[in-house]
Amino acid sequence: MTEGLLPPGKYFMQGNIACAEAALIAGCRFFAGYPITPSSEILEWMSYRLPQVGGHFIQMEDEIASIMAVLGASNAGAKSMTATSGPGFSLMQEGIGFGMMTETPCVIVNVQRGGPSTGIPTLVGQGDMMQAKWGSHGDYEAIVYVPNSVQEMFDLTIKAFNTSEEYRQPVILMSDQVISHMYGSLVVPPHEEIKIVNRKLPNVPPSIPDFKPFDSRYEVPPMALAGMGYRVHVTGLTHDERGYPYYTHEVSTWCVKHLVSKVRNNAKKIWEVERFMLDDADTIIITYGITSRPAYQAVKMARSEGIKAGMLRLITAWPFPDEIVREVSEQAKVIIVPEINMGQMIHPVKEAAECLVVGLSWAPGAVPTPDVILDTIRAVSR
Amino acid sequence: MVRWDISLFGFGGQGIIRGGQILGEAAVLEGKDAALTVAYGPEQIGGWSRADVVISDEPIDFPLITKPDVLIVMSQEGLDRSFNEGRAPKKLLIYDSGLVDVSKVKGINMVGLPATKVAEQLGRRLVANIMMLGAFSEITKIVKHESLLNVIKKTFPKAVELNERIFMEGVRYAKESGVIV
Incomplete structure (x- = not known):
């Protein structure tokens, strides 16, 4: 099973390559994509590596086709993935919604660059954090992880596949150009120590009458794959548990509530955060991704000046860990939210926090230095 | 915590980024933490190219470099850009003496070595970057010669002898310079 996969050991590796290798270890055997800076290395590496492990790679004509190919392959049983950046992520939104509605597991990597539009292709941004949550129309609950190191590009890619298989829906990895x-x-542990989750398949024979591919007795229904012999209708239309389009408010209520509650009911299991020097902190930074890297240093510098600084790092951006933020805010005089955008994740923080919340909005194209964050800590803690 | 910020600067085709990869990997295999970020102009060959390597005994917080401790420079543009952008090295400048004029640089420890010329004499201009790494390793002792040579051997299995030879040339030049940091 582990033949052809990246062997356990210590590496010095690029974040995008670590992501691609992790995907293979997680069981990804299909990749469809369209190259775009700064995500292209994932696509390039998958084109080289997938055939070596018996998988399939296809470069599609654009990002719309890419996400649809990924959803198709997943419905045929392959763990599937695509990778893109801002403009491509915008194009994928309708397909992501289709994946949510049809409960199709897959992983989408968005390597954020400067925006809006084509923006600054080669430089860093964090301006797609709200898009990751609200990008497609209608109600669904996005699951979004944000790595802040090469190691997490590896670890969270595997986690994204596992979560996607467990909850039967697309999961998004929000990297950025620098990471x-x-x-x-990078440390790759022995493969047998890496947890791999595979989607549940139906435990009844295809021949049973009234087989329900979206059986409401399950929080996450087992997935009948194309070719297994089950009668399955996969549609973006509001459907009942048989998968048939059905336009009553009753069915709509069931369908939409099912989609959001499988994530909401398990949010606490999905939430991951890092608590850094938080014990006695009253000036608390809440940030994520690359911006957490200068923040570690800024917190230490502030501590050396006698300011009780600390950081809560969001590893899961969505579903938003609101209870954790509320709990942390109870000990805080002030929360600072540095991010490489004009103020996005500050909004759910404000909604959850019971203290003053201040943004540090940094335009795309560069990472704020530790000094920049320290200056804000000094200013607000006075 | 001992943290070193090292910037390699030259032009595309000199193996600047490859040099950064070798340096970072050698540090990681020694049990240190390392981070490499790269920047380059739009041209693949001949445009400016920079590799920033952070090496630390402890996990690295901020992986980017604002002002390097060591600048290894293999083009005039690399030197000029570094100094004009406030990225003059704090501790040491290592330069290719056949390509870089340092007559205007004052008050910094400097070591010049004719890396490209020596590489050409050995028959392969491409290995000049390895000579720079040899000198860097000898003066700073941040990573061991052995670690670098192991990574170099793994990276270029078809040119082991040539690379080892020019690496040791770099070591020799560094020793003769008498510079210590």
Whole structure:
């Protein structure tokens, strides 16, 4: 099973390559994509590696086709993935919604660059955080992880596949240009120690009458794959548990509530955060991804000046860990939210926090230095 | 915590980024933490190219470099850009003496070595970057010669002898310079 996969050991590797290798270890055997800076290395590496492990790679004509190919392959049983950046992520939104509605597991990597529009292709941004949550129309609950190191590009890619298989829906990995292009240390554990989750398949024979592919007795229904012999209708239309389009408010209520509650009911299991020097902190930074890297240093510098600084790092951006933020805010005088955008994740923080919340909005194209964050800590803690 | 910020600067085709990869990997295999970020102009060959390597005994917080401790420079543009952008090295400048004029640089420890010329004499201009790494390793002792040579051997299995030879040339030049940091 582990033949052809990246062997356990210590590496100095690029973030995007670590992501691609992790996908293979997670069981990904299909990749469809369209190259776009700064995500292209994932696509390039998958085109080289997938055939070596018996998988399939296809470069599609655009990102719309890419996400649809990924959803198709997943419905045929392959763990599937695509990778893109801002403009491509915009194009994929309708397909992501289709994946949510049809409960199709897959992983989408968005390596954020400067925006809006084509923006700054080669430089960093964090301006797609709200799009990751609200990008497609209608009600669904996005699951979004944000890596801040090469190691997490590896670990969270595997986690994204596992979560996607467990909850039967697309999961998004929100990297950024610096984390993806950076080379850093990576430890690959023995493969047998890596947890791999596979989707549940129906435990009844295809021949049973009234088989329900979206059986409401399950929080996450087992997935009948194309070719297994089950009668399955996969549609983006509001459907009942048989998968048939059905336009009553009753069915709509069941369908939409089912989609959001499988995530909401398990949010606490999905939430992941890092608590850094938080114990006695009253000036608390809440941030994520590359912006957490200068923030570690800023917190330490502030501590050396006698300011009780700390950081809560969001590893799961969505579903938003509101209870954790509320709990942390109870000890805080002030929360600072540095991010490389004009103020996005500050909004759910404000909604959850019971203290003053201040933004540090940094335009795309560069990472704020530790000094920039320290200046804000000094200013607000006075 | 001992943290070193090292910037390699030259032009596309000199193996600047490859040099950064080798340096970072050698550090990681020694049990240190390392981070490499790269920047380059739009041209693949001949445009400016920079590799920033952070090496630390402890996990690295901020992986980017604002002002390097060591600048390894293999083009005039690399030197000029570094100094004009406030990225003059704090501790040491290592330069290719056949390609870079340092007559205007003052008050910094400097070591010049004719890396490209020596590489050409050995028959392969491409290995000049390895000579720079040899000198860097000898002066700073941040990573061991052995670690770098192991990574170099793994990276270029078809040119082991040539690379080892020019690496040791770099070591020799560094020793003769008498510079210590």
